[in-house]
Amino acid sequence: MSKPQRTLSKIFQIHLRFFFRKYPSLPYVIKWLLISAIIGALVGTASAGFLTSLQWATDFREHHFWIIAFLPLAGFLVGCLYHYFGKNVEAGNNLLLENIHEPKETIPLKMAPLVYLGTIVTHLFGGSAGREGTALQMAGAIADQFARPFGLDKNERKTLLISAIAAGFGSVFGSPLAGAVFGLEVFLIGRIRYNAIFPAFASAVLANTVTNLWKAKHTHYHIDFIPKPEFLPIVYSILAGIVFGICAAAFSKLLHRTGMVFKANIKYPPLRPVIGGALVAAAVFAMGTTRYIGLGIPVILESFEHSLSFYDFALKIAFTIITLSAGFKGGEVTPLFFIGATLGSALSWFVPLPYGLLAGMGFVAVFAGATNTPLACTLMGIELFGAECGIYVAIACVVSYLFSGNNSIYTKQKIGEAKNKRFEHLTDKSFKDV
Numbered sequence: 001m002s003k004p005q006r007t008l009s010k011i012f013q014i015h016l017r018f019f020f021r022k023y024p025s026l027p028y029v030i031k032w033l034l035i036s037a038i039i040g041a042l043v044g045t046a047s048a049g050f051l052t053s054l055q056w057a058t059d060f061r062e063h064h065f066w067i068i069a070f071l072p073l074a075g076f077l078v079g080c081l082y083h084y085f086g087k088n089v090e091a092g093n094n095l096l097l098e099n100i101h102e103p104k105e106t107i108p109l110k111m112a113p114l115v116y117l118g119t120i121v122t123h124l125f126g127g128s129a130g131r132e133g134t135a136l137q138m139a140g141a142i143a144d145q146f147a148r149p150f151g152l153d154k155n156e157r158k159t160l161l162i163s164a165i166a167a168g169f170g171s172v173f174g175s176p177l178a179g180a181v182f183g184l185e186v187f188l189i190g191r192i193r194y195n196a197i198f199p200a201f202a203s204a205v206l207a208n209t210v211t212n213l214w215k216a217k218h219t220h221y222h223i224d225f226i227p228k229p230e231f232l233p234i235v236y237s238i239l240a241g242i243v244f245g246i247c248a249a250a251f252s253k254l255l256h257r258t259g260m261v262f263k264a265n266i267k268y269p270p271l272r273p274v275i276g277g278a279l280v281a282a283a284v285f286a287m288g289t290t291r292y293i294g295l296g297i298p299v300i301l302e303s304f305e306h307s308l309s310f311y312d313f314a315l316k317i318a319f320t321i322i323t324l325s326a327g328f329k330g331g332e333v334t335p336l337f338f339i340g341a342t343l344g345s346a347l348s349w350f351v352p353l354p355y356g357l358l359a360g361m362g363f364v365a366v367f368a369g370a371t372n373t374p375l376a377c378t379l380m381g382i383e384l385f386g387a388e389c390g391i392y393v394a395i396a397c398v399v400s401y402l403f404s405g406n407n408s409i410y411t412k413q414k415i416g417e418a419k420n421k422r423f424e425h426l427t428d429k430s431f432k433d434v
Contacts, residue, residue: 032199035150035160039167040206043139047171047207048214050116050138054131055217057124058294065290068126071281075127075273078118079327083269086114089141092329093133096140097412100161100187101430103154111141118329126284127277128293128319129330131172136331139168139207159196162187163203170204171211174218178380179204185373186410190417219297221304221363221384223356229391236351237361237392240344241399244362247343248369248400251317251336252407258325269327276326280319292319296338303345303359313343332409333367340366357392360385365396369404372413 061067082090089095089111099107119134143164147157162183170179180201184192227233262272284293291299292315299312320335344362348355360381368377374397381393402419414430 029198032159032163033202035146036163036167036199036202036206038146039139039143039160039163039203041210042142043164043167043203044171044207044210045214046112046138046142047135047168048211048216050119050131050134051172051211051216051218052214053116053120054123054295057120061124061126061294062290067124068281068284068290068293071125071127071277072274073277074121074125075277075326075328076270078121078329079270079273081114081118082327086110089114089137091412093136093331093410094412096136096161096165097187097410097414099140099144100158101412101414103157106147107141107144109141109145112138115329119331122323122328122330123294125277126290126293127280127323127328127330128296128316128335129323129328129332130295130334130336131331132169132333133331134329135168135172136165137168139164143167158193159199162193162196163199166200167203167207171207173380174208174211175380175383176201176204176208178376178383179208181379182371182373182376185376186371186413188414188416189372189408190415190419219301221301221360223304223354223360223385223389225354226357226388226392227354233353233392234395236353237395238399240347240351240353240358240361241365241396242403243347244340244343244365244396245369245400245403245405247313247339248336248366248404249407251321251332251339251366252370252404252409254317254321255325255332255409256411258321262325262327273327276322276328279322283319292316293323295334297334300338300341300359300363303341304356306345307348307355308342308345310343310346313339313346316342332370336367336370336409337363340364353392357389360389361392361396364393365400368397369400370407370409372401372404372408374398374401 089108092115095107115134115137119129119131122129140161143160147160152160165186166180166183169182170176173179183200183204184196262276266272266275280293284290296316302308316335316338320332324330324332340362341359343366344358345355348358351358364377364381368374377397378394382390385393412430
């Protein structure tokens, strides 16, 4: 290198150091923007493929009713798949939360194909499950493979997993803002990891953009009429929020207790989904309807169009708890949307608020109570239903969160800050220890 070149190089280095001193956050932003772009591209693509596959499985099942008779056999295959090849990833979402709290070994990449296959089989043959669990697990397994190549330390790996959860949630539901806050809020109740805000938002927005570029379809919802936020409507919203919170707590408790019953009475794991599948299939054939299996999107849309009966949400709870407790794969969130929307719609028989608004409030509020994520669910309501319903959605989500007590569908979710003084002794404990 010649002397003029060395001089120019030194000048460049001096200017570069000065620039970074003036903008100290820039290296952090560049680094995590690059990582978020990779996460967004891969997770967004995975979510698009998953949503397309899920739609195919749902359409095939709805046009071939007889296939539900093979749900017990499908359950045995899913049970064997995890028992013999996926024991170390069977914890699913709880494994992701556990690694955010205490990072251990890299999450095995096989989690992604296993949960994908398990979920598609569950929906194809008629189980009642969701899709968020699959999206989060696929995202977490994919993203965690980059922790070592990028030389991330333990704290940075926590940020990586939070970003993956945000990307998976935001892309599979088409709600990137809610996805970002969900990733920040779900693992530790009452506290948010602010140093992960930029990666979480960047990953969620980019993943959702990629999913849309692949033209994967998201469901659109509409609330016809939203009253002005006056005294009585707000009081009715609080009352509805209390009901949603109680429903969320009941769902969480029943899910865990039914799971323990299956484990206590059926020692060989692959047989659990056989029994659960037989119960679900028998109920479907006895009732002659597929209304309460799968995602249940048509019924959710129906809840925004007119007042539904109270047994809709109760039957969905029963079908979902048997399906998931027995060992089928998928997730709890879309069934919670179904349960909340139909419960809200049914409440319109007694609560003088529009059925569409109550359905939208229940849609996110039961989910908020079951996952202890009121901020993410409020944002989700605004993204899905419009800003006009924001006050009502926020009231329902916060009240549901408070009245759901110390319950959660995620046993590895930790209590960072108790909901009230009565439960302060539970701080820093996971729900498995509560």
